[in-house]
Amino acid sequence: MQLTKQQIDYCMECGVCTGSCPISYDRPGFSPRQMIKRTLVEPDGDILQSSDIWACLSCSRCSDRCPVGIDFPEFIRTYREKATAAANLPRESHHGVFQTLTSLQATNLNQNRIGWTEGMKIQEEGEYFFFVGCLPYQDVVFRYLDLQMIDTAKSILTLLNKLGIEPVVSNDEKCCGHDAFWSGNKELFATLARHNVEMIKQSGAKTVIFSCPEGYSIFRESYPDIVGKLPFEILHISEFLAQKLPESDITFGQSGNGKVTYHDPCRLGRRTGIYEEPRQLLGLVPDSDFREMENNRENAVCCGTTAWMECSSCSKTMQIKRLQEAERVGATTIITACPKCQIHLSCAKSNTDIDVEVKDLYAYLSENI
Ligand code: SF4
Ligand code: SF4
Incomplete structure (x- = not known):
C-alpha cells in the first residue's frame, strides 16, 4: 500500500x-x-x-x-x-479448529451442510441463493457455551419461506475465505472465492443473500479482485428483510425480551455501511423498548477478536465493556446481526454476572412472528 x-x-x-x-x-x-x-x-x-x-x-x-x-x-x-x-504467525484460538476447517474446505471434502434444513423449503437451483457461511460448523464447536448457532440459519430460512422464497442452500458451499484473507493467506482465499462464485453461478441464482456480515463484506469488497465483476447481485439478509417484511403480510407480536439494544458488527456497519436496516427490523416488533448504546453506528466498538486468532485479556476487556454499556442503558437483551459477535459476547458473559441476554437478530424476529 x-x-x-x-x-x-x-x-x-x-x-x-x-x-x-x-x-x-x-x-x-x-x-x-x-x-x-x-x-x-x-x-x-x-x-x-x-x-x-x-x-x-x-x-x-x-x-x-x-x-x-x-x-x-x-x-x-x-x-x-x-x-x-517471515514465519511470524498468529496465535490461533480454539486450537486452530476454524483454520483447519477453512483449509479442509479448499479440498474436495464432501460436506453435510444442509441437514438442518429438514422440513423446510429449499431448492437445488433457483433465483435466490442463501449463503449460510460457517454456522453449521460453529453450531458444533460452541455447544459448550449453550449456543445453537444453526438457529440463526433456521430463523432466516423460516423468514424466507414465510415470504414465499425457497432459496438454494448447497452442500457445495465453502468457507467464504474472509478469515484467510485477513490472516494474510491470499492464495487460500482465492481458491475459496473461485469455487464459491462458480458454484453459485451453476445454481442459476440471480441474488445471493448472506446471513454473515463477514461473508457479505468479503464478497463485496474482495471477491471482485479475484473473479472480476460478480455475476449475481449480493445482499445482506438485513437489507433484504428490511425491503420485504414491511410490504408482506407477516406481523409480529409483542416481544418477551424487554428492553433491547443493538450491537453494530464492524463488517456490517463500518465496512458496508448497513446501520439502519437492522434497527428498522427491530422496530417491526411492536412495543419493543429499544435503547441505543453510547457507542453506536460508526462509533461502535468491535466484539473483541477477529479471524479466530489472538483472543486475549484485551479481547475480554472489550467484550465486558460492551456488555456493561448495554447494561448502562438499561437493556436486558443485546441483539446483534453477526454470529461471531454473538459467540464472543456470549463467551465473555459466561464468566461474569452481567444480566444481559445476547441474542441474534433473526432468532429475535422469527420468535416474535
Ligand atoms: S488517523 Fe492520523 S495518525 Fe492515524 S493513520 Fe490517519 S493520519 Fe495517520
Ligand atoms: S481501530 Fe485499532 S483494531 Fe481497529 S482497525 Fe484500527 S488499529 Fe486495528
Whole structure:
C-alpha cells in the first residue's frame, strides 16, 4: 500500500487512529500511527516479527476517522502476508479448529451442510441463493457455551419461506475465505472465492443473500479482485428483510425480551455501511423498548477478536465493556446481526454476572412472528 507524501506528512503529526483504537486502550504500546511510522523508517524491518501485526482487529474504527484516508486495516493485512512469509504467525484460538476447517474446505471434502434444513423449503437451483457461511460448523464447536448457532440459519430460512422464497442452500458451499484473507493467506482465499462464485453461478441464482456480515463484506469488497465483476447481485439478509417484511403480510407480536439494544458488527456497519436496516427490523416488533448504546453506528466498538486468532485479556476487556454499556442503558437483551459477535459476547458473559441476554437478530424476529 503506497502512501502519498501529503498523507505521510499529515500522519506524522496526527494520532487520531491511536485515540480511536480499542486495542490501544488496553494493550500497552499498541499504536497504528507508530506502526506506520516504523514501516516508513524501515519498510521490512523488525515490524515483521512483531505480535502487534496480529493484534489489530481490522475493525476500521481508525480508518473511518482518519483525516487523510489511510486504510490501516489494508495496511496491516499486507504486512500480515509479509509476516507469514517471515514465519511470524498468529496465535490461533480454539486450537486452530476454524483454520483447519477453512483449509479442509479448499479440498474436495464432501460436506453435510444442509441437514438442518429438514422440513423446510429449499431448492437445488433457483433465483435466490442463501449463503449460510460457517454456522453449521460453529453450531458444533460452541455447544459448550449453550449456543445453537444453526438457529440463526433456521430463523432466516423460516423468514424466507414465510415470504414465499425457497432459496438454494448447497452442500457445495465453502468457507467464504474472509478469515484467510485477513490472516494474510491470499492464495487460500482465492481458491475459496473461485469455487464459491462458480458454484453459485451453476445454481442459476440471480441474488445471493448472506446471513454473515463477514461473508457479505468479503464478497463485496474482495471477491471482485479475484473473479472480476460478480455475476449475481449480493445482499445482506438485513437489507433484504428490511425491503420485504414491511410490504408482506407477516406481523409480529409483542416481544418477551424487554428492553433491547443493538450491537453494530464492524463488517456490517463500518465496512458496508448497513446501520439502519437492522434497527428498522427491530422496530417491526411492536412495543419493543429499544435503547441505543453510547457507542453506536460508526462509533461502535468491535466484539473483541477477529479471524479466530489472538483472543486475549484485551479481547475480554472489550467484550465486558460492551456488555456493561448495554447494561448502562438499561437493556436486558443485546441483539446483534453477526454470529461471531454473538459467540464472543456470549463467551465473555459466561464468566461474569452481567444480566444481559445476547441474542441474534433473526432468532429475535422469527420468535416474535
Ligand atoms: S488517523 Fe490517519 S493520519 Fe492520523 S495518525 Fe492515524 S493513520 Fe495517520
Ligand atoms: S482497525 Fe481497529 S483494531 Fe486495528 S488499529 Fe484500527 S481501530 Fe485499532
